[in-house]
Amino acid sequence: MSYASLKKELQKIADVGFASAVLSWDQETYMPPKGATFRAQQLATLAGIAHKMYTDPAIGNMIKVLKSNNTLNEKETKNLNLVSEDYEKQKKYSTAFVEEMSHTVSECFQAWQSAREKNKYELYAPVLNRLVELKRKECDLLGYKEHPYDALIDQHEKGMTTREVEVLFDDVKKELIPLVQRIAQSPQVDDSFFYQHYDKQKQWDFGIKLLEQMGYDFNAGRQDISAHPFTIHFSSQDVRLTTRIDENNLSEMIWSCIHEGGHGLYEQGLPVEEYGMPLGNHISLGIHESQSRLWENNVGRSLLYWQNNMNLARTYFPEQLKNVSAQDFYKAANKVTPSLIRTNADELTYHFHVLIRFEIEKALIEEKVNVNELPELWNALYKKYLGIEVPDNTRGVMQDIHWSHGSFGYFPTYSIGSFYAAQFYAAAQKQLKNLDNQLLNGKMEALLAWLRENIHQHGKMYTSSELCVKISGEKLNFRYFMDYVVKKYTNIYFQP
Amino acid sequence: MSYASLKKELQKIADVGFASAVLSWDQETYMPPKGATFRAQQLATLAGIAHKMYTDPAIGNMIKVLKSNNTLNEKETKNLNLVSEDYEKQKKYSTAFVEEMSHTVSECFQAWQSAREKNKYELYAPVLNRLVELKRKECDLLGYKEHPYDALIDQHEKGMTTREVEVLFDDVKKELIPLVQRIAQSPQVDDSFFYQHYDKQKQWDFGIKLLEQMGYDFNAGRQDISAHPFTIHFSSQDVRLTTRIDENNLSEMIWSCIHEGGHGLYEQGLPVEEYGMPLGNHISLGIHESQSRLWENNVGRSLLYWQNNMNLARTYFPEQLKNVSAQDFYKAANKVTPSLIRTNADELTYHFHVLIRFEIEKALIEEKVNVNELPELWNALYKKYLGIEVPDNTRGVMQDIHWSHGSFGYFPTYSIGSFYAAQFYAAAQKQLKNLDNQLLNGKMEALLAWLRENIHQHGKMYTSSELCVKISGEKLNFRYFMDYVVKKYTNIYFQP
Numbered sequence: 001m002s003y004a005s006l007k008k009e010l011q012k013i014a015d016v017g018f019a020s021a022v023l024s025w026d027q028e029t030y031m032p033p034k035g036a037t038f039r040a041q042q043l044a045t046l047a048g049i050a051h052k053m054y055t056d057p058a059i060g061n062m063i064k065v066l067k068s069n070n071t072l073n074e075k076e077t078k079n080l081n082l083v084s085e086d087y088e089k090q091k092k093y094s095t096a097f098v099e100e101m102s103h104t105v106s107e108c109f110q111a112w113q114s115a116r117e118k119n120k121y122e123l124y125a126p127v128l129n130r131l132v133e134l135k136r137k138e139c140d141l142l143g144y145k146e147h148p149y150d151a152l153i154d155q156h157e158k159g160m161t162t163r164e165v166e167v168l169f170d171d172v173k174k175e176l177i178p179l180v181q182r183i184a185q186s187p188q189v190d191d192s193f194f195y196q197h198y199d200k201q202k203q204w205d206f207g208i209k210l211l212e213q214m215g216y217d218f219n220a221g222r223q224d225i226s227a228h229p230f231t232i233h234f235s236s237q238d239v240r241l242t243t244r245i246d247e248n249n250l251s252e253m254i255w256s257c258i259h260e261g262g263h264g265l266y267e268q269g270l271p272v273e274e275y276g277m278p279l280g281n282h283i284s285l286g287i288h289e290s291q292s293r294l295w296e297n298n299v300g301r302s303l304l305y306w307q308n309n310m311n312l313a314r315t316y317f318p319e320q321l322k323n324v325s326a327q328d329f330y331k332a333a334n335k336v337t338p339s340l341i342r343t344n345a346d347e348l349t350y351h352f353h354v355l356i357r358f359e360i361e362k363a364l365i366e367e368k369v370n371v372n373e374l375p376e377l378w379n380a381l382y383k384k385y386l387g388i389e390v391p392d393n394t395r396g397v398m399q400d401i402h403w404s405h406g407s408f409g410y411f412p413t414y415s416i417g418s419f420y421a422a423q424f425y426a427a428a429q430k431q432l433k434n435l436d437n438q439l440l441n442g443k444m445e446a447l448l449a450w451l452r453e454n455i456h457q458h459g460k461m462y463t464s465s466e467l468c469v470k471i472s473g474e475k476l477n478f479r480y481f482m483d484y485v486v487k488k489y490t491n492i493y494f495q496p
Numbered sequence: 497m498s499y500a501s502l503k504k505e506l507q508k509i510a511d512v513g514f515a516s517a518v519l520s521w522d523q524e525t526y527m528p529p530k531g532a533t534f535r536a537q538q539l540a541t542l543a544g545i546a547h548k549m550y551t552d553p554a555i556g557n558m559i560k561v562l563k564s565n566n567t568l569n570e571k572e573t574k575n576l577n578l579v580s581e582d583y584e585k586q587k588k589y590s591t592a593f594v595e596e597m598s599h600t601v602s603e604c605f606q607a608w609q610s611a612r613e614k615n616k617y618e619l620y621a622p623v624l625n626r627l628v629e630l631k632r633k634e635c636d637l638l639g640y641k642e643h644p645y646d647a648l649i650d651q652h653e654k655g656m657t658t659r660e661v662e663v664l665f666d667d668v669k670k671e672l673i674p675l676v677q678r679i680a681q682s683p684q685v686d687d688s689f690f691y692q693h694y695d696k697q698k699q700w701d702f703g704i705k706l707l708e709q710m711g712y713d714f715n716a717g718r719q720d721i722s723a724h725p726f727t728i729h730f731s732s733q734d735v736r737l738t739t740r741i742d743e744n745n746l747s748e749m750i751w752s753c754i755h756e757g758g759h760g761l762y763e764q765g766l767p768v769e770e771y772g773m774p775l776g777n778h779i780s781l782g783i784h785e786s787q788s789r790l791w792e793n794n795v796g797r798s799l800l801y802w803q804n805n806m807n808l809a810r811t812y813f814p815e816q817l818k819n820v821s822a823q824d825f826y827k828a829a830n831k832v833t834p835s836l837i838r839t840n841a842d843e844l845t846y847h848f849h850v851l852i853r854f855e856i857e858k859a860l861i862e863e864k865v866n867v868n869e870l871p872e873l874w875n876a877l878y879k880k881y882l883g884i885e886v887p888d889n890t891r892g893v894m895q896d897i898h899w900s901h902g903s904f905g906y907f908p909t910y911s912i913g914s915f916y917a918a919q920f921y922a923a924a925q926k927q928l929k930n931l932d933n934q935l936l937n938g939k940m941e942a943l944l945a946w947l948r949e950n951i952h953q954h955g956k957m958y959t960s961s962e963l964c965v966k967i968s969g970e971k972l973n974f975r976y977f978m979d980y981v982v983k984k985y986t987n988i989y990f991q992p
Contacts (some may be wrong), residue, residue, distance in 0.1 A: 015541035018534070019515050026518055034716040035734030038514070038771060042730070045511035049545060220530040234538070238531030275534065 006062045014276025016050040018234040025232050029224045040106030047102040054090045082278035092141045104131050105406045112404035121393040129371040135408050149365045152409030156285040165412045171478045172351050183336045186493040191332035194251045196320045203245045206316045207257035214261050215448045229256045231263035239267040262295030269456025279459035289417020298425040303330040304439040338386040340395050352385040357411040422481040427472045502558045510772025512546040514730040521728050525720045536602030543598040550586045578774035588637045600627050601902045608900035617889040625867040631904050645861045648905030652781040661908045667974045668847050679832045682989040687828035690747045692816045699741045702812045703753035710757050711944045724897050725752045727759035735763040751792050758791030765952025775955035785913020794921040799826040800935040834882040848881040853907040918977040923968045
């Protein structure tokens, strides 16, 4: 039994997974409405097949034999150990459970779409309830040490626990709330120029330029339009981004493009020779998000970035931006104000949106709240943490796609990603002496090369924590994020 | 063992096949270039999985048990018998052969694309040669009575033999050559207005209108752009068309749209409850092509059609068409002239293009010619049957995608389809007394309903021949096609 034959089998399983990904991409970009029912069935079948292939005892035997093989090199050993862990985990699911989950997710996604359109939560609640019950069952199947929700977080951010997330959010509450309050008492910045009419095609072209500038390879990827921007890949050689464009809001397109571009660069940077293997895969969603946030916020909302790109923006929108300076643009890009929609939230209040979802998910999994009570709880928490009234469920509890996709334990990774981004970016700034000057000149190559070398190329070689220590000398530390935002927002809001 | 459980298994296999179809569609519409290698691997894996699932002895057992079950209704019995035949056929292939074929096809397709771009047949020949060898092997695997090429025709036009195709083409030679010669001696029609500048977006919009008029359901399908127009479906609820648009030639888009629309209507009309079963599938490529040709030629190149649609065309292109009457448009749409490219050929000389390919394929499979000699043979046959010189291989032997896809035995179905179309359309005209008047008023519903009732809804309930007898009272008869074209072209070319 050779390592090569295990790799070949795993790559076939990956082929099936990536085929599912193509079907999902199509579902959210181009699929006509009546295609939904059979598409759900096709996705469920592929999920069942992949699971069956993965949990085939032949795979277990190959792993067992190879574990006693001492000619494997470091990378092969790492792959083998990770595959072995994953194999044990996958075996906890039955194929029937996997197919039921896939079916329920597809149904739930359809229900969410139509409930959202009609603002009728009651159309969504029954199938969401079934999905939540399946997720609770999944926690039991997978097992956990302290809290059932640990099992769900672990799927997205391996090794992290409910307790650790609570500690992080305690910091968020302790430190971000006062900062946001102080900002609220300061003169507000003006971002009204974002809300003029901006031609769709020109926005599209501008977004493509920004992606090219970041180093996104359009020969190994593309961008399309979808209701909710996302990144998905079918190999590191075919990485798809989507964006959305609002003709009356330039900012949505810009930072959605840069954000997804950051995800895309990570996926294009994963080692192609490790296709289908753990070392060809991202570490965790938190690390994935660190890449999107780093580009979106640390780079894409910096003054230097707009000092360089203001002229480019003006070539597309000379009329709309004629009286807008780079400084104005920078300030507007960083306007802090409590708002209703997570994906439009600023860099600070964003984390309250995540906190709210984290608290709700925990309560759901603990069965302290039921699905019918979610709108009320949601609205109460928006009042509590953001001080705002939620006008309807479409813009409230139904605003996100995640729950309809069965993605519980996912939201915390958004905040974790932002915090990692700050820590990584601080390391990059230290190690790349010339970084600021390069950004000012629109040269992103060195930053991308640094990310490729320090993060992308390793795949799952290190855990999130190991990688973080390797890069910055210490584990995830909220302090980096606070230092970064205090400095930035002092400059924007508290300068005399 | 119930019929329902066999159906469930077959539908899962269909899910995998349709997933492959989504990957193929994406490959030819949106996939970035670097995605090709892994996409080929993903398609090969899915092909292998589907084959393995289909040839699982459990399926064989289910079929066997059900065959002795006498509670099945007529449709169930038909499905069972067809599945049984197909099962026996699939068992003749090994999974390794299926995967090798899939890999070779993907490679060959890539080689064809790049060889074509560079006009270098030598880049294509070696992998085409491997593919031809695989196809020869396939003939042996499948078996045949008279001629190895029978096995390949049978895959696309079940029940038809090399000998029968030869007889058909003898008629083509005997009857079409004199007609085309007589046309060549008559005054030529003027189609120069097609070759003005026609805005791409407006062409696109016009094409969509024509598809809507035919009754194509855009909630169960869509149209995209690809290098080579094709139709593909992932269920009868998700049928995709593609088209191409030449800014300097209006005619290409129009009849490509109508042609693919005809294919699409067939697929949208297949019974949804028979998803994944033979009765949910088209009869043969010849019958499929009868649907596209009927719409493209019998309807879309008729005088009535343009008497109705000329005003619509003028709303998109008022300048270009201001001096063009419906009669002018009709004549131009039916201009007969020998030409280089099959897909642009007129309704008559088209069949010489098919004849040439048929003769070459037969010779290849018989090993009377080798792949390196194809350009020479191709050019000689174009001289012989069409009287024209082939300027280069890109516009010669490499013009079609089919061989690179491993589709041998496919081309004859194009002619067969045209002949069926004429026979079916004659039946429709007889049975729908009012058809001409409806076309003149842009009312396509009755024709579509007739096709749905007589052809689409049956799936594979009847063989091509049985269906033809059921509809027209006799088997495929070339006379219908000749009657139709003699009448049409006499009107266009031989009126005093």
